[in-house]
Amino acid sequence: MADDDNPNNQSSEKERFDSSRRRFVKNTGMVVGGVAGGSLLGGFFTDQFLDDTGTKEKENGKQPIDYIEARMFFKHKKDFDVLNHATERIFPEDESGPGAIELGVPYYIDKQLAGDWGKNTEMYMQSPFQDDEIPLKREDVFLQGVRKINEASKNKFEDDFKNLEKGEQIEVLQLLENDDVDMELIRASDFFESLKSAVMEGCYSDPIYGGNKNMEGWKMKEYPGVQMSHRSNLEKEEFIAMEPKSLKDYMDIEN
Amino acid sequence: MPKKMDKVDVVTVGVGWTGGIIAAELTKAGYKVVGLEKGGERSINDYRYDRNELKYSARGEMMQNLNDNTITYRNNLDQKAKPVRNKNSLVLGTGTGGGGSHWAAQAHRYFSYDFEIRSKTIERYGKDKIPKGMIIKDWGITYDELEPYYDRMEKTMGTSGEKDPLADERSDAYPTPANKLPPSMKLFRKATESLGYHPFVRPTGIASEKYENPDGKTIQACQFCAFCVNYGCDWGAKADPNITVIPTAKETGNFDLRTHAEVKRILYDGNKATGVLYVDTRTGQEYEQPADVVSLTSFIFNNVRLLLLSEIGEPYNPKSGNGLIGKHFVDHHFEPVTRGFFEDEKFNNYIGSGGLGVCFTDFGADNFDHSDVDFLNGGQIEIQMGGNAPISNNPVPEGTPTWGEEFKKQSLKYYNKYLDISFKMATLSFEDQYMDLDPVYKDSSGDPLIRCTYDFTDDYRAKSEFLQNKCVDVLEEMGADKIEKHGLPDHFDGSFIFQHNGGGAVMGDDPEDSFVNNYSQTWDMDNLFVIGASSFPQFGMTNPTLTVGALTYRASEGIIEYLENGGGQLAKATTKHQRT
Structure with a gap:
């Protein structure tokens, strides 16, 4: 050779x-x-x-202003606050490096939901939907999901999710993970799976999408990115x- | 009213490997070919600057969107089928090149046993070895008859590799040498040799050095960049119809490629195909394309669906056993993974290509005595390195939470400290596994979707368990500190994620139990050719493309002979009884 x-x-x-x-x-x-x-x-x-x-x-x-850090999909800050804290619990900052918030994951998810992906444009969405199928678009799933997280937080700890202690936030997310929260037309565990998967994408996709800021996700993982x-x-x-x-x-x- | 186009010699439905090979061979011979491709046109320039895991792997940029057309599946005859709604669960190529652009390029030949599985099984073990309901059959072609076409396809692709010591004879060496190996694969090779097996470097349609194929097309040397499976190769090192057969066809001046052309029906008059009806998906205009030869060269779901929608052949009925269209459906391959974690080793797991691997077939085909096992054929055990991309690879030992602090810690720790050993398994056909038209779900123009009825069988489960235990032995020999078996789920869950499906219009030498002869020519209409894995009566262990390519080169010879001789059947049927 x-x-x-x-x-x-x-x-x-x-x-x-x-x-x-x-x-x-x-x-x-x-x-x-x-x-x-x-x-x-x-x-x-x-x-x-x-x-x-x-x-x-x-x-x-x-610090320069990062103009991409504005919301495209989540109109209400209250909903976005929930997303912020939930993503950080899924991928927290620790001694190895930044967590989801510092990596830009919540803005990554916001932008994805604002585009084709949020509207399921590539999916077969024709009815009839059978009992265990999800008839909702991703934008509806995520909006309903973060509101359910906050609702569950208020029910259990009488406060907004963003104000809870870390351990309490984890307990609330476990309620969704274990289907102890009812959601409309989707199981809470299915939403939580989608959320986890979106967090992984935000941590490790190319920084072009707004997550994996400064390639910090890749650096933690010792992944070399796009090499020739x-x-x-x-x-x-x-x-x-x-x-x-x-x-x-x-x-x-x-x- | 459809607009009627001028008649041509050959029309192909789909322009991937099969359509591209037919187009290249027929146009070189001076025939006029129209290629109808539902998607858009691609060239290597479209692959540039797109090493992007989210776009290509997670979102399937090169795959067909499912919004207006998908497939449905169920596990058995008593269930209501569900549509496969999510693109991540159904990999279908689209655009010129089709699945041949985003493939892994693993290019194994089948064994002589595979082509004569029924007679060889009965010969060695007796009739009772074939369990009730299993409908495996001989292909009506032997390995020796197909060998020259295997060689041709390997040369078109610049295939690199090492001969499997247990495989059948080859007429020539691989056109490019075997890939060099990373340490993880050397470890696998050493371990399997010391266990007494016969490892070899995987043959792949990814060239190990710069190569010019017989049509004068250049394939570059692989750079192991790892943006391979799900991607088109921007370096031009992965064999792809868009850098080989399609440009070969174009250069003749005899190839008329029409994109955004979705074929809706095969047209026929009596026992002759007359052409196809297609629609330009951008304008909605319908066209009729007459041709002397109609060649179905799309993926099996579309090949079979077009036959059913056009009411050609008799749909298979699993209750009566009558009919052939849709019969012998198989899904290859759900790959159970055996994972080894290594505390003291660290691998460059980010390096790879779709074809980089070391394999052995000591437990495949009929290379070992099956007297004491409850399955037929077997599997190829292998280590492969596609290059672990970071979104989709987050390895954690069993028992680790799937999110939170501990997940982060463990997934970062083991990302470069684990190896997966997997196997590819022969998938055999059964009488209650088939395709037909779905009674409920339709595409956006109102035509029914194709429905698959399929589940894991006892044969499949026994084979999987047997092979996985061998993988554990290999990982132990390799010195893994912790070994985990990730086995089969309870039922097939509708993950059609490899674009490896077969059957529906199968090959044979008897029109009673086959729809096409060994030139992929239908017994019913001698100017209709149905080409691709739709002709496989069952799957061998490994991936289908090389065998599909070989069968397509043979079909192209048949079509030329057919056109030169003014028609007729190219193969002799073993029974005189002709179906109507």
């Missing part, structure tokens, strides 16, 4: 990532000569500098930790 089949020829990941300046330096070193795969010809041949993305500090030290090639590492015996790359890095390679 010739080395020139490898588009990166990446001898050292560390050389390519200057963490002090929070910038990637793309020095791809790809060999020219007709070996590159079909659609990816082009900009790998140049050195490029990419600015970091997201909400990290600018050089003057001030792993060919030269395939046979390596040791674990290879890499600074992850996102779709933004990937697309900016080629201008």
